[in-house]
Amino acid sequence: MTAPKIAIQARVFGLERVAEEYPQVFNEMLEAGYAGAEVRSSLLDDPDAMLRCLAERPAFTLLALHTNLKSFDTDDRKEVLQKLLERMNRAGSKYLLVSMGREADVHKWFQLAAEISEQCAEAQIQFCYHNHAGEFANGDQFFDELTGQYKVALAADLAWVHRAGRNVVEFVDRYADAIQYVHVKDTKGEQWKELGEGEVNLKPILERVTALNLPWWTVEQDSTDQEPLLSATISRTYLKKEFDF
Numbered sequence: 001m002t003a004p005k006i007a008i009q010a011r012v013f014g015l016e017r018v019a020e021e022y023p024q025v026f027n028e029m030l031e032a033g034y035a036g037a038e039v040r041s042s043l044l045d046d047p048d049a050m051l052r053c054l055a056e057r058p059a060f061t062l063l064a065l066h067t068n069l070k071s072f073d074t075d076d077r078k079e080v081l082q083k084l085l086e087r088m089n090r091a092g093s094k095y096l097l098v099s100m101g102r103e104a105d106v107h108k109w110f111q112l113a114a115e116i117s118e119q120c121a122e123a124q125i126q127f128c129y130h131n132h133a134g135e136f137a138n139g140d141q142f143f144d145e146l147t148g149q150y151k152v153a154l155a156a157d158l159a160w161v162h163r164a165g166r167n168v169v170e171f172v173d174r175y176a177d178a179i180q181y182v183h184v185k186d187t188k189g190e191q192w193k194e195l196g197e198g199e200v201n202l203k204p205i206l207e208r209v210t211a212l213n214l215p216w217w218t219v220e221q222d223s224t225d226q227e228p229l230l231s232a233t234i235s236r237t238y239l240k241k242e243f244d245f
Contacts, residue, residue: 002213003245006236007036007063009183009220013228019043023053026060032232033240036061038097038218041071047087054091063216064095064181066130069109072098072116081116085123095181096120097155099130106142114150128155128181133164140174147178154178157220158209159185159192159200168205172212182209183220184239192222194231195238206243217245 010018013025022043029037037060044050044065054062065088072081088096098116100109113129120127129152135142146152156179161168172179184206186198195202209217219239224231239245 002215003243004210004214004217005035005061006033006239006245007038007061007216007218008032008034008232008236009038009066009218010040012221012224012231015040022050023056026053026057028229029232030057030060032229033236034219034232035059036063036216036218038064038066038095038220041065041067041084041096044084044087044091044093047090050091062091062093064097064218065093066097066099069098069100069113069116069129072112077112077116078119081119082123085120085125088125089123093125095126095128095155097128097130097181099132102134102137107145110146110150110152113146113152117152126153126180128153130155130183131157132160136161136164136166143175143178147175152178153180155181155183157183157185158202158205159183159187159198162200163187168200169208172205172208176212179212180214182212182214182217184209184217184235185220186235192224194221194224194226195219195235196242197234202238203242210243 008029010025018025117127129146147154154175158168161171186193186195186200188198219235221231
C-alpha cells in the first residue's frame with residue numbers, strides 16, 4: 001500500500017479570502033503540510049493566473065474542483081463542461097466534485113450526473129458525487145441507485161455520513177467500489193471540528209478507508225473557531241501522528 005497524499009478543502013480559509021488571495025492561501029496550506037487543494041470551480045475562471053501560481057509552487061497540486069450539479073442544467077452544458085475540463089487538464093486537476101440539495105425529481109439529476117461523468121471520463125477527469133446527510137432520508141436507496149444504475153462514483157464525506165446517523169465503516173464497505181475520493185472530516189454535534197477533536201471515531205474509519213488505496217485524501221472543515229492556519233495544522237498533525245501520512 002502506498003500512503004495517500006493529503007490535500008485540504010480551501011473553504012476553512014474563508015471562501016472570499018480564497019477567491020481574492022489564493023496564492024497566499026496555498027502558501028499557508030503548504031506551511032501546514034498539505035500537498036494539494038480542493039477549491040470552487042470558479043478559481044479556474046482565470047486559468048492563466050492559476051497556472052502561473054502553480055508553476056511557482058511545483059510541490060503543490062490543484063487537486064479537485066467542487067461545484068453544484070445544478071450549474072450544468074443548461075442547454076449548452078456540454079460546451080460549458082468541455083471548457084472547464086480543458087482548464088482542469090491544463091492545471092493538472094484530477095477530480096470534479098458535485099453536490100445537490102433535496103431535489104424532487106432525483107432521477108433527472110442522476111441522469112445529468114451520469115452524463116457529466118461520461119464526459120469527464122473522456123477527458124481523464126474523475127467525476128464524483130459528494131454527499132451530505134439529506135441523501136439518507138430513504139436509507140441507502142439514493143446511493144444504491146446513483147452508484148448502481150447510474151454508475152456515478154462517490155466522494156464520500158465521512159462526517160456527513162456520521163451526522164446522518166449511519167455507521168461510517170459500514171457505508172465505506174457498502175460503496176467501496178464506488179468511492180474514488182474522500183473527505184476526512186470530524187464533527188461534534190452541529191459544530192465542525194479539527195480531526196481528532198470531535199466525536200467521530202476516526203481511527204477504525206480511516207483504517208477502512210486506507211484499504212481503498214486512494215491516491216489522495218482531502219481534509220475538509222466547513223468552519224472553525226480557530227485561526228484557519230492553526231486549524232489546518234491541527235488536522236494535518238493528527239494524520240501524521242495516527243497514520244504516518
